[in-house]
Amino acid sequence: MTKPIDSVSSWPLRDRAAFYAAWAAGIALIAIAGAIVVYMAFRGAQYFDFGLLFESPSASLNQATSGGFKDPIVGTALLLIMSTAIAAPLGVVIAVWLTEYGRPAGLARAVESAVEVVAGTPSIVLAMFGLILFQEWFGFLTFDAEGAVLGRSFIAAASMMSLIALPLVVGATREALNSIPGHVREASYALGKTKAATIRRVLLPAARPGIGTGTALGMGRVAGDTAIVVVLLGSTLQILNGANGSVFGLFRGTGSTLTSYVYYNSPAGEGLAPEKAYFAAFVLLLVVILLNFVVTRIARGKEELWPR
Amino acid sequence: MATVTPPPAARDERDVILAPPPPVRRILVDSEPTVVQAPLGNGYATQAGVGLTAPLRRAEPSSAPKVERMRIEGVSIAYGEKLAVDEVSLPVRQGEVLALIGPSGCGKTTLLRSLNRLVEITPTAIRSGTIRLDGDDIDQMEVTALRRRVSMVFQQPNPFPMSVFDNVAYALREQGSGRPGKDALMSQVGDALVRAGLWDEVGATLDHPALRLSGGQQQRLCIARALAARPEVLLLDEPCSALDPRSTQVIEELILKLREEVAVVIVTHNMQQALRIADHVGFMYLGELVEYGLADQVFGAPREQRTREYVGGAFG
Numbered sequence: 001m002t003k004p005i006d007s008v009s010s011w012p013l014r015d016r017a018a019f020y021a022a023w024a025a026g027i028a029l030i031a032i033a034g035a036i037v038v039y040m041a042f043r044g045a046q047y048f049d050f051g052l053l054f055e056s057p058s059a060s061l062n063q064a065t066s067g068g069f070k071d072p073i074v075g076t077a078l079l080l081i082m083s084t085a086i087a088a089p090l091g092v093v094i095a096v097w098l099t100e101y102g103r104p105a106g107l108a109r110a111v112e113s114a115v116e117v118v119a120g121t122p123s124i125v126l127a128m129f130g131l132i133l134f135q136e137w138f139g140f141l142t143f144d145a146e147g148a149v150l151g152r153s154f155i156a157a158a159s160m161m162s163l164i165a166l167p168l169v170v171g172a173t174r175e176a177l178n179s180i181p182g183h184v185r186e187a188s189y190a191l192g193k194t195k196a197a198t199i200r201r202v203l204l205p206a207a208r209p210g211i212g213t214g215t216a217l218g219m220g221r222v223a224g225d226t227a228i229v230v231v232l233l234g235s236t237l238q239i240l241n242g243a244n245g246s247v248f249g250l251f252r253g254t255g256s257t258l259t260s261y262v263y264y265n266s267p268a269g270e271g272l273a274p275e276k277a278y279f280a281a282f283v284l285l286l287v288v289i290l291l292n293f294v295v296t297r298i299a300r301g302k303e304e305l306w307p308r
Numbered sequence: 309m310a311t312v313t314p315p316p317a318a319r320d321e322r323d324v325i326l327a328p329p330p331p332v333r334r335i336l337v338d339s340e341p342t343v344v345q346a347p348l349g350n351g352y353a354t355q356a357g358v359g360l361t362a363p364l365r366r367a368e369p370s371s372a373p374k375v376e377r378m379r380i381e382g383v384s385i386a387y388g389e390k391l392a393v394d395e396v397s398l399p400v401r402q403g404e405v406l407a408l409i410g411p412s413g414c415g416k417t418t419l420l421r422s423l424n425r426l427v428e429i430t431p432t433a434i435r436s437g438t439i440r441l442d443g444d445d446i447d448q449m450e451v452t453a454l455r456r457r458v459s460m461v462f463q464q465p466n467p468f469p470m471s472v473f474d475n476v477a478y479a480l481r482e483q484g485s486g487r488p489g490k491d492a493l494m495s496q497v498g499d500a501l502v503r504a505g506l507w508d509e510v511g512a513t514l515d516h517p518a519l520r521l522s523g524g525q526q527q528r529l530c531i532a533r534a535l536a537a538r539p540e541v542l543l544l545d546e547p548c549s550a551l552d553p554r555s556t557q558v559i560e561e562l563i564l565k566l567r568e569e570v571a572v573v574i575v576t577h578n579m580q581q582a583l584r585i586a587d588h589v590g591f592m593y594l595g596e597l598v599e600y601g602l603a604d605q606v607f608g609a610p611r612e613q614r615t616r617e618y619v620g621g622a623f624g
Contacts, residue, residue, distance in 0.1 A: 155441070183462045190426055190543075191479040192452040206469045242545035270498065 032276070037285070044282025047275040053283075057237040065121070068288045069280050071239045072261035075154075076223055076287070078250075079257055080159035083165055083222050088215045090162070091169025092204070098170075099177040100199055111301065119167035123160075127231035131159035134232070137291070153252045157232040164225060165218025172217065176210025177203060194289040212298040218285065220291040223284070237264065258284040309369050367564050367585050370576070372403040377540050377571040378423060378458070383437035384419050392418045394595040400541060402571040403413060405563060407586035408601070409576060411623065413584050415595040416575045420543050423573065424458040425451050442540070459534035460543040464550050465526035467533070468517035475518045475529055476500050479537040496536060503569075504532035505562050524555025531562065535570070542566060544574040548581065579619060583607055591615045 055068030068075055087285035094111065102108040134142050142153040180203060188198040204211075234240075234254030256264070258280050263269050267279035339513055345351050378400035385393040388578060393415040400406055400423070408416040417429060427433045441445045446454050456479065473490065481522040497514075501507040504526045504547050510521070518529055527547060534542060544563070550557040563572055563585055576582050582589055582603065589606040591599045591614075599615040610616040617623060 181464070181466070183464055184466045184468070185461055186429070187460075187466045187530070188456055189429065189466070190424060190462075192450060192455035192537070193479075202468050229318075232312060 020280050037289075040285050043275075043278035047279040049279065050051035052276065052279060057069045057256075069103050069258070069261050069283075071237060071274070072258045072280065073283070075233070075239060075255040076257040076259075076284075078154055078255075079158055079161060079229075080219050080222055082154060082251070083161035084215060084219055086159060086162035087165035087218055088211070092173050092211055094166075095173035095177065096199055096204075099174050100203070102196070109203055110186065115167050117177070117268050119162050121163075121170075122226035122227075122272075123164060123225050124231070126160045126163055127228040129154055131231050141252060143234065144250055152234040153234055154233065154255065155251050157228055159232075160228050160232055161225060162289065164221050164228075165215070168218040168221065169211065169214040172210045172214025173207055178208075180206050183227050184264045189197045189284045209298050213295055216295040216298060220288050220295070223257075223287055223291065224259060226263055229257045229260040230263065237261065258287070273288070332377040340481045355441065355573055367405075367587075369587055370403050370564075371571065372568040374401045374403040375571075376401050377442060380419070380423075381438045382442070383419070383422060383435065383439060384548040385415070385422055385433060385435045387418075387430065388432040388500065391595050393422070393592075396592075396597045398597065398600060400571050400573055401588075402569070403539070403567060404587035405572045405574060405585050406581035406588045406590065407574050407576055407617075408592060409592045410577060410592035410598075412577070413620070416590075416592045417545055419592070420460075420545055420573060420575050423456045423541065424460055424585060425459065426455075438440055442507055450533070456537045457539050459537065459539035460542050460545065461527070461530050461534050461544045461547050463599050465523055465530055467526050467529050469519060471502075471515045472518050472521070473497055473514040476532050476536050478533060483546060500532040500536040503535050503566070504528045505558065505565075506532055510546065516585070522555075524551050524558060527551060527559060528562065531559070531566075535566075539570060542569045546575055549577065555619065556581070579607075591618060593618070 008016060011019070011141045049068070053073065054070050056070050057067040057072070058242070062211065078230030094115065098108055098111060132153045133151075134153070134156040138156070139151065141155045142151050184202065184206070185198055188202050189195075233256065236254045238257045239250070239255035242255045262281045265273040265280065267274060269277075345597045367508075370415055376399050380398040380400070381394055383396050384391065396415075396419060398406070408419065410416050418433075422435055423439060423446075427435060430450070439456065441449070442455060445607060446458075459479075468478060470478075477490075477493045480493055498507065498511070501510065506525060510516070510529075518526065521529060529545075530543075548559055551559065559574060560581065563574065566572060567587075574582075576588070587601045589601065589603045590597055590609075591601075591606060591612075593614050599610060599612045601611075605611075605620050606615060610619060
């Protein structure tokens with residue numbers, strides 16, 4: 001009987017130990033991920049109350065009357081839409097300029113570094129920066145409580161949130177554009193098209209899966225961020241309109257998101273309603289898993305389109 | 309038993325190294341071994357009945373009238389310090405296929421890309437000399453207008469990530485507002501697909517994504533795309549090198565048909581291909597146009613030593 005030469009048992013002890021350690025690390029990660037989902041699903045199911053999803057919250061010491069989390073869900077959705085509306089077009093434009101023009105080279109390098117700085121900044125630092133910005137200069141875009149500018153609003157939170165998503169959009173779009181072979185661009189020029197037309201009609205459609213992936217990744221980060229929400233959106237659980245019920249008032253208003261709602265109701269917050277925190281956390285987890293699912297679906301369309 | 313002519317006597321040491329391959333013994337089952345001349349590598353048997361080559365499929369010259377479309381006059385192209393094309397002059401005629409052959413890096417692709425001013429997108433490229441299209445200096449033309457008249461197909465099939473229809477209509481659609489609709493373009497798109505010999509295969513599925521087609525179909529789609537704006541000159545940069553033999557044959561037949569209505573310039577590494585489809589051949593070496601002439605002459609009776617060595621398979 002012949003034994004395969006490359007069987008693990010024939011390896012030196014050191015290699016075998018590393019091999020099993022790698023296995024153990026992988027299995028531990030699966031166990032942790034599984035534990036999070038199962039535990040949150042279990043707790044979420046335990047406190048499952050369909051009505052909570054459609055009820056506005058209210059601050060009350062009596063848990064029976066403190067309402068549900070309709071407003072945090074709406075807040076999360078609103079923040080996602082607003083920050084994506086800022087980050088996606090801006091990120092795509094930056095990535096196209098960097099990949100297709102990138103001149104002068106010094107400016108391009110500076111832009112690259114700037115994107116990296118933004119990507120590396122902790123969200124609480126972005127939040128504090130946003131607070132200064134919106135208190136000092138852009139107070140008219142924020143909620144004012146009888147003349148006192150607090151620097152808090154959906155606009156303030158969404159614009160800082162967009163900075164979290166921006167580097168992800170830029171990175172994924174650049175990668176997608178770089179993966180398009182040069183001869184595809186040349187084919188378009190050779191048909192008498194300008195660079196602008198080539199970008200619009202050929203490169204951006206080809207990069208669409210990459211742009212989608214980056215945007216969805218960014219949305220996942222935005223949905224999960226707490227620091228910016230607590231500092232820049234305010235601690236009101238209900239959405240408060242900033243100006244007589246208009247849409248602009250809504251943008252200027254304050255509110256909450258699922259993350260701030262979970263924080264508020266967790267043992268660390270003031271609400272002290274862990275069962276609601278658990279259910280809300282489960283809903284948040286579902287939202288983020290859904291976004292990740294969308295990412296993988298989009299990324300599947302990313303196979304190599306052309307040979308190099 | 310075949311009589312064997314000995315290879316021409318070597319004139320100097322260089323010739324000894326680069327002389328045609330020596331005779332080989334041919335051994336057939338149940339027969340005496342015979343000594344025959346080795347195949348010349350280009351499939352062009354110089355002596356009748358000699359060699360192991362397959363019979364040649366040599367295209368008949370076109371009966372269409374020859375019209376000079378482009379004229380290359382003393383064109384030199386350098387990338388920075390490096391001279392890629394050195395003082396080349398050539399005519400490009402409708403009604404025939406001009407093949408540019410030569411080893412890698414000899415400047416044939418650079419020369420081809422100068423005909424639609426595509427070299428200009430390489431920042432370091434500098435060109436001198438004049439290229440005329442129907443008598444007009446191409447440097448004086450709007451580059452987008454020039455490229456509609458002098459169209460190009462690349463080595464790798466590269467349809468755009470859109471439908472078959474939109475690929476062919478790509479060159480027809482002007483930029484900006486007022487993009488013509490599908491119905492307005494249908495006749496031109498259909499015409500281009502018919503001319504590229506692809507209509508029968510994709511005519512019923514024009515809205516399917518172009519990247520789902522096979523490699524050979526994709527390359528013919530690229531040809532259709534290049535033909536849609538009714539160019540006067542079609543440039544082909546090794547259009548078959550990424551394709552299988554059957555697709556190559558289909559495209560070669562297509563090129564022979566197209567030469568009647570458009571001037572065709574093809575760059576190829578493949579000497580057999582040049583021999584099969586070219587009417588005129590330009591052999592380039594180290595940026596120089598070493599020899600230009602009718603395909604039969606360049607392959608059968610090359611005037612220059614370097615040409616003889618290259619088409620004989622001694623280097624390249």
